[in-house]
Amino acid sequence: MCDHGADSEYESLPETTSMGVHLMAGALAGIAEHSVMYPFDSIKTRMQVIQTNPQAIYTGVMQAASHIGHTEGLRTLWRGVNSVILGAGPSHALYFATYEYVKDFLGGNRDNGSHPLASALGGASATVLADALMNPFDVIKQRMQVQGSTYKTISECAIQVFRSEGLGAFYVSYPITLLMSIPFQSIQFATYETCRKFLNPQDLYSPFTHVVSGGLAGTIAAAATTPLDVVRTMLQTRGQSTDPRIQRVSGMTEACRLIYERKGIGGFWKGIKPRIISHAPSTALSWVTYEYFKWLIGTRPAE
Structure with a gap:
């Protein structure tokens, strides 16, 4: 392992690093982020789905984790993780590379100052492209997470969803995904960059700074966008429901109306705790992994 001291020239990297480094670092960060905290994402999905079965x-x-563990086994909490791993690598590579490009284009790397607008626009631009790639994988993931799912593999799930509901099933939630992800990523990137500059004004390599800034950014972004995530979950899991009205939900407005009718305003905040528990450490892990590999790959001498 190379000895990377705290006085290393870290922030000079974005100006000299190739796009390939950002792609590889982003891919590694995405896989690490989604894999480690996946069980909490499964719990969040279970809590957001409207159920008629009292036991579900x-x-x-903790109640959800205990119940699932005793009735279905703890391995159930990892069902569908392969879909995330398969999609997270390329989608995160794409959005980190896009983020770096747009942020730099808008002057976000100038003067070593804080440029939250450039960071926010970079995050929003990156999200449009990355979510288009990731959305089908997310649909498959949530179809496998819900209670009673019988899918054994992601390919089986993808084929059956396509045969029974068509290609549109993989993108019915794309508008709400963008509506959620653009503010999520904008808040996340702006908060991260602002905190990083505040905690580390000298721009030295500091994993502690990346962890704290990433965790805070993930917490704020996850909490603020939970209502949109609840709507997205309904759209993505409608085909697994036994409720005819949920099965017929065709868009955001109808989903919002049904959630309010069944659960009231509180229904839009279902799953906020596991969502924050999942996103705070996973976002911190994503950023520290991304920054480290970006630095490591970019500064490694050529063989």
Whole structure:
């Protein structure tokens, strides 16, 4: 392992690093982020789905984890993770590379100052492209996470969803995904860059700074966008529901109306705790992994 001291010239990297480095670092960061905290994402999905079965209604993170563990086995919490791993690498590579390009184009790397607008626009631009790639994988993931899912593999799930609901099933949630992800990523990137500059004004290599800034950014972004995530979950899992009205939901407006009708305003905040528990450490892990590999790959001498 190379000895990378805290006084290393870290922030000079974005100006000299190739796009390939950002792609590889982003891919590694995405896989690490989604894999480690996946069980909490499974719990969040279970809590957001509208259920008529009393035994499938979860009131808290620990209660949900305990119930799932005792009735279905703890391995159930990892069902569908392969879909995330398969999609997260290329999608994160794409959005980190796009983020770096747009941020630099808008002057976000100038003067070593804080440029939250450039960071926010970079994050929003990156999200449009990355979510188009990731959305089908996310649909497959949530179809495998819901209670009663019988899919054994992601390919089986993809084929059956396509045969029974068509290609549109993989993108019915794309508008709400963008509506959620653009503010999520904008808040995340702006918060991260602002905190990083505040905690580390000298722009030295500091994993502690990346962890703290990433965790805070993930917490704020996840909490603020939870209502949109609830709507997205309904759209992506409608085909697994036994409720005819949920099965017929065709868009954001109808999903919002049904959630409010069944659960009230509180229904839009279902799963906020596991969502924050999942996103805070996973976002911190994503950023520290991304920054480290970007630095490591970019500064490694040629063989």
